Amino acid sequence: MDPIAPSLARLQQVQVRYRDHTALQGIDLQVRAGQVLALLGRNGAGKSTAISVLLGLRRADAGQVELLGGDPQQRSRRLGLGVMLQSTSLPPMLQVDELVAQASACYPDPMPLQEILQRAGLQALARRRYGQLSGGQQRAVQFAIALCGRPRVLFLDEPTTGLDIQARQAMWQAIRQLVAEGCGVLLTTHYLEEAEALAQQVVVLEQGRVLADAPLSELRLADRPRRIRCRSVLPAEDVQQWPGVQQVQRDGEHLQLLASPAEPVVARLLAADAQLRELEVQGAALADAFLDMTREAA
Amino acid sequence: MNTMTRTGTTPALASAWHQALRPYRAELVAELRRAWRTPAFAVPSLLFPVLFYLLFGVLLGRGHAPLYLLATYCVFGAMAPALFGFGVQLALDREGGLLTLKRALPIPAAAPLLARLAMAVMFALLVASLLIGAAHVLGGVRLQALQVLQLMAVAGLAALPLGAIGLLIGSHVSASAAPAMVNLVYLPLALLSGLWLPLSALPVLFSTMAPLWPTWHLAQLALPVVGLPSAGSIGGHLLVLLAVTAVALLLARRRLRRIG
Numbered sequence: 001m002d003p004i005a006p007s008l009a010r011l012q013q014v015q016v017r018y019r020d021h022t023a024l025q026g027i028d029l030q031v032r033a034g035q036v037l038a039l040l041g042r043n044g045a046g047k048s049t050a051i052s053v054l055l056g057l058r059r060a061d062a063g064q065v066e067l068l069g070g071d072p073q074q075r076s077r078r079l080g081l082g083v084m085l086q087s088t089s090l091p092p093m094l095q096v097d098e099l100v101a102q103a104s105a106c107y108p109d110p111m112p113l114q115e116i117l118q119r120a121g122l123q124a125l126a127r128r129r130y131g132q133l134s135g136g137q138q139r140a141v142q143f144a145i146a147l148c149g150r151p152r153v154l155f156l157d158e159p160t161t162g163l164d165i166q167a168r169q170a171m172w173q174a175i176r177q178l179v180a181e182g183c184g185v186l187l188t189t190h191y192l193e194e195a196e197a198l199a200q201q202v203v204v205l206e207q208g209r210v211l212a213d214a215p216l217s218e219l220r221l222a223d224r225p226r227r228i229r230c231r232s233v234l235p236a237e238d239v240q241q242w243p244g245v246q247q248v249q250r251d252g253e254h255l256q257l258l259a260s261p262a263e264p265v266v267a268r269l270l271a272a273d274a275q276l277r278e279l280e281v282q283g284a285a286l287a288d289a290f291l292d293m294t295r296e297a298a
Numbered sequence: 299m300n301t302m303t304r305t306g307t308t309p310a311l312a313s314a315w316h317q318a319l320r321p322y323r324a325e326l327v328a329e330l331r332r333a334w335r336t337p338a339f340a341v342p343s344l345l346f347p348v349l350f351y352l353l354f355g356v357l358l359g360r361g362h363a364p365l366y367l368l369a370t371y372c373v374f375g376a377m378a379p380a381l382f383g384f385g386v387q388l389a390l391d392r393e394g395g396l397l398t399l400k401r402a403l404p405i406p407a408a409a410p411l412l413a414r415l416a417m418a419v420m421f422a423l424l425v426a427s428l429l430i431g432a433a434h435v436l437g438g439v440r441l442q443a444l445q446v447l448q449l450m451a452v453a454g455l456a457a458l459p460l461g462a463i464g465l466l467i468g469s470h471v472s473a474s475a476a477p478a479m480v481n482l483v484y485l486p487l488a489l490l491s492g493l494w495l496p497l498s499a500l501p502v503l504f505s506t507m508a509p510l511w512p513t514w515h516l517a518q519l520a521l522p523v524v525g526l527p528s529a530g531s532i533g534g535h536l537l538v539l540l541a542v543t544a545v546a547l548l549l550a551r552r553r554l555r556r557i558g
Contacts, residue, residue, distance in 0.1 A: 055402040078404040085402070089394030093335035094328060105324030106405045108317060149404075 005032040007066075008080075008153040008184040009054050014063035016049050016208075023049040025208040026063065031153055036175070036185040038199035038216075040192075045205040047188045048086065051155055054186070055083060068152060079108060082151030084142045086158050092131025096122055099130060100144050107149030119174045120144035121167070136163045143171060153184045160194060172197055193283050224283075225260035230269060231278040242268060254278070321405050325413035332387075333417055339382060343421055347375035348428045354494075356437045362526060364437040368429055369520035370493040372449050373513055375425030376456035377488060380418040381480050384464025387414070389476035392468065397554075411465075418457040426453035441524070448523040452516060459512045459539045462546035469550040487513050512542045 009031040016024040024046045031037050041047050052058040053065055056072030070077045090099055097113060100122075104110035117123045120140045125133065130141060139162065146154060156175070160168040175198055179185060189195055195202055196216065204212040225246055232255050236248040239255065244265050247258040259265040262281055269276055333340055355367035391397045400410055430446055433439035441449070463483065471479045488494055490504060491513035497505045508514040515535040521528040 057398060057401055075404050075406065078402070081402075081404070083399070083402045085395055085399055087395050088399045089390075089396060091328070091332050091396070093332055098328065098331065102324045102328045103403065106321040106403055106409075145399075145403075155402075 005034050005184075007032055008068055009072075009186065010064070010066045011050060011053065011060075012064040012066075014050070014053060014060045014065060016046075016053060016058065017061050023208055024053070024060075027205065027208070027210050029203050029210070029213065031184040031186045032201075033152070033184045034179055034182050035201060036179055036187055036199040037201045037203060038195035039186060039188045039203050039205065040195060041188075041205035041211075046208040047205055048157065049208075050205070051157055051186065051188065055081070055155060079149070080152040082146040082149055082154040084139075084146040084154075084156045084159050086161075088142055090130050090138070090141065090145075093129055095127055095129055096133070096141055096144075097126040099141060100148055103145040104148045110149050111147070116144050116148045119147060119177065121170045121174075136167045139163060140167065140171070143174070147174070147178060151178075151183060153186070154178060156185060156187045158188055158190065161190065168194075196283070225258045226262035227280075227282040228255075228257040228259055228262060228266060228269070229278070229280045229282075230255055230276050232269065232273045232276045234269070234273050234276075239269075322409045322412060325405070325409040326416055329410075329413040329417045330420070333379075333383065333421070339379075340421075343375075343378045343382070344425060344428065346378070347371045347425050348432050350374075351429055351432055352436060355433070359437075364433060364439050365524045366496060366521070366526055368433045368437070368439055369449065369524045369526065370491075370517050371429050372422075372426045372453040372520055373456050373491075373516040374488050374493040375429060376418070376422035376453050376516075377460055377484055377513065379421035379425075380457045380460035381464040381467075381484050382477075383414055383418050383421075384461045385467040385471075385480040386464075386473070386476045388465060388468025389471055389473040392554075393473040415457060415461050418461050419454045422453040422457045423450055426450050439524075445523050449520060452520045452523065455519070455539070456513075456516045459516075459542045459546070462543040462550070463512070465550040466546040466553075469553040487511055490514070491517055493517060509538075512539055515539055 007030050011027055011029050013026045013028060014024055015022065015026050027046070027050065029037065029039070029050065039047050039050065049058065053060050054067060054072060056067065056074075056078065059073075065072060068077045068080045072078060094102075097117070100113060100116055104113070104116070110116075111119075114123070117126055120143050122137075122140055122144055125137060130138060133141065139159065143156075143159060146156065154175075159175075160171055163171065172194070175185060175187075179198075185198075187195070187198060199216050202212065202214060202216050203210055231253050234255060236250045236255060239245055239257065240248045242265060244259050244261055245257055246260065247256075249256045257265065266279070266281060269279075351367055351371050355364045355371070359367065388397075391400075401407075426449055430439075430441065430449060434441070464480065467479050467483065468476060491508060491511045492500075492504075493513060497508055509530075515530070515538050518528040518530050518535050519532065
């Protein structure tokens with residue numbers, strides 16, 4: 001991570017109040033060139049409000065907002081951004097290439113159409129109408145619109161929600177390429193592994209406050225407990241005693257464990273129960289990581 | 299950018315203009331494609347006024363009917379594209395998040411609106427030319443070039459206040475309610491303004507209320523073009539239409555800002 005990379009978008013002590021509650025209570029965050037900042041938080045934590053303010057869709061009630069050195073409400077500043085919002089229904093009767101060309105037209109120096117389609121994995125679908133595409137393909141079109149203008153800063157609000165693994169990997173690859181070219185990215189996501197795969201810096205929001213703002217490496221995500229689920233007859237009480245096992249629950253014929261480190265526990269499970277089936281190991285859920293951060297912050 | 303190699307002031311200026319107009323053109327092309335590829339919008343918008351005209355103006359019409367309905371249907375024909383194009387489509391765009399995306403992208407704020415207005419004007423002109431053609435060929439109505447231009451001008455002008463009213467509806471009503479709401483405005487407004495039959499054929503209350511409706515003022519601009527009597531002065535009608543447009547635009551803008 002390069003802390004002196006130029007700042008492309010910044011919130012300083014930003015507050016946003018809605019009629020009945022405060023959505024952001026004085027938050028700071030900064031997107032730098034050539035870096036991915038992952039903005040994590042539960043629904044309602046203030047992620048979308050923070051993005052709205054950075055995009056100039058909503059004014060901050062207090063604090064400073066800067067996009068590419070100026071006010072995001074100015075169109076000249078927004079010429080350097082690309083954006084993919086959480087849910088957007090594009091006109092179903094327009095073709096993929098038409099939609100991309102329409103968005104490209106508002107940028108001074110857009111990428112060539114073929115390059116955009118290639119980066120978003122849409123070459124084969126260029127002439128298809130948006131309404132005929134699958135949900136994942138529609139997301140890819142929205143991604144193409146986000147990157148078409150050679151953005152210096154890219155806002156991706158849950159870009160891979162609802163994508164299959166292959167499509168998600170492809171989008172990650174495209175994001176990495178943009179970052180390698182110097183683009184700064186603000187990414188919100190529900191998937192911890194997405195933050196892990198892409199981000200250098202992580203900001204966690206909770207109830208409109210910054211709960212944590214740290215380089216990814218400091219979050220030691222690899223050491224966090226993993227969820228293990230399997231179909232096994234082993235008694236939960238016995239497994240609870242094994243080293244590394246933090247939690248065990250029986251769910252019908254299935255056992256659910258939280259373990260750290262997970263690997264020796266998996267090995268022992270397999271050794272102890274020859275009939276064990278349907279083994280699944282998952283990274284810790286975002287919620288678990290939050291709880292840890294809350295504890296660390298306290 | 300390679301194309302930016304400048305040889306003189308004029309090409310540079312021309313290219314700057316070209317650059318500045320690109321987003322406007324792109325919005326317009328998209329808007330026209332959208333309208334054209336939505337047959338449920340384009341076909342009734344274009345054909346219904348002409349079919350109604352042939353039925354009520356030519357087949358069943360007596361006396362001044364072919365002339366009267368030609369003038370008023372030029373206004374009636376502008377109603378559907380403007381009201382539905384702005385009202386229903388805006389509500390859909392708003393709910394689907396497209397409006398928010400366009401506000402976030404560096405699209406000039408006026409470009410989507412101007413594109414939709416241009417679409418509504420083009421549809422209105424197309425309907426007016428179909429009507430004038432039908433009146434000429436089948437209704438025996440002979441107009442001079444100036445009269446044709448004047449009727450087209452009224453049809454094109456009609457898109458402004460009607461589009462603004464559509465915008466007002468689309469900015470307030472949900473996408474599922476918008477078509478019903480637009481119909482609630484569209485059909486009564488046409489009847490109450492005397493677009494389907496002269497107000498003299500209706501109870502006198504209708505004539506008394508008529509100056510309330512922008513479409514009545516538009517009809518009063520169209521009727522003298524074909525040599526039929528009308529009420530009020532051209533300046534007065536234009537003023538009312540301008541005021542309706544401005545008020546509807548302001549209210550819609552306020553609403554759109556607030557809900558973002």
